[in-house]
Amino acid sequence: MSDATATTDGLPDGLTVGQVSARLDVTVRALHHWDEIGLARPSLRTAAGYRLYTAGDLERLHRIAVYRETGLGLDRIRAVLDGPAADVPGALRAQRAQVAERIDRLQRLGAGLDRMIDAHEHGVLLTVEQQTEIFGPAWNPDWPVQARQRYGDTAQWQQYAERSAGRGPGEWQAVADSVADFERALGEAMDAGVAPGGPEAGLLAERHREVFGAYFPLTRRMQVCLGRTYETDPGFAAHYDAIRPGLAAWFRRVVDADARAHGIDPSTATWE
Structure with a gap:
């Protein structure tokens, strides 16, 4: 298998861990962890066993990164991405409420x-x-x-x-x-x-x-x-x-x- 295959929507299939890390601004360590826990596993591997991410993998990783930025935990992200009837707006509203509480605490801390x-x-x-x-x-x-x-x-x-x-x-x-x-x-x-x-x-x-x-x-x-x-x-x-x-x-x-x-x-x- 080659290290790069056909492209999908302008994105090459077969991106390495390092390339994905640079593209999404996610650490290599995080990518390895998400792979280990089954949250975002690369669909391809080279003959030598190196991970390769497809355009579909990249889309999932992008969503994980976005949800992580909002403060969602990895288990909650898995439920949002893989649940049979995931209530994404509900999950985000709940997270928004938690963010509002943190903002209030930080504002009070700032006032103090x-x-x-x-x-x-x-x-x-x-x-x-x-x-x-x-x-x-x-x-x-x-x-x-x-x-x-x-x-x-x-x-x-x-x-x-x-x-x-x-x-x-x-x-x-x-x-x-x-x-x-x-x-x-x-x-x-x-x-x-x-x-x-x-x-x-x-x-x-x-x-x-x-x-x-x-x-x-x-x-x-x-x-x-x-x-x-x-x-x-x-x-x-x-x-x-x-x-x-x-x-x-x-x-x-x-x-x-x-x-x-x-x-x-x-x-x-x-x-x-």
Whole structure:
């Protein structure tokens, strides 16, 4: 038998596996697999045993490739091609429904990625009006941008952004309420004469870490660094001292005492 016989509709009978692969943009491996499972076997072979595909074989392979492109599985394709009363439109409609579901999932994934990107770049995904309503009139909408400029290359900013991406106004309101409740508790504890190093003060330090965890996980060493900032940074100090005069310095002592109780020297604690 020759390697090429007569042509049908302009296509030569006796195309090799390599020729079919190039013509249909299907891998040789796929063609061999379809042959092995009986889905698309070549009708001819050379005397040496090499596979040769006829024009009819090529038409079947073309249909398989088209159905594969739509996402149909090989068993379903076999049923469509060989079933005695194959409902091709029905099979395609069912596949179209599955494709629509995948598109919807991908669109939702894309929207989630957009929010994640925005959160990494902007910190808080709220309008200026929403921020003011939730965080109060003293809130500066530029603060998240300034924080990103300062901390954007840190793991903590990434963790903060990942939490922010999943939050809408309701979730942020819950965070703001939790912070406000904690700050009220600080003021009341200071008024009540709670001493740094005591059990009540230790619970306040623990609660601070839990509340702050809405932004990113806070270790005791990191908390010590924050305590320093609360006392020495003019903006933070003014915020806490507006709650109670001297609150920033008092809370730093609370944090430092809690750190010492857990074997941490506040004077050498670093952001880790």
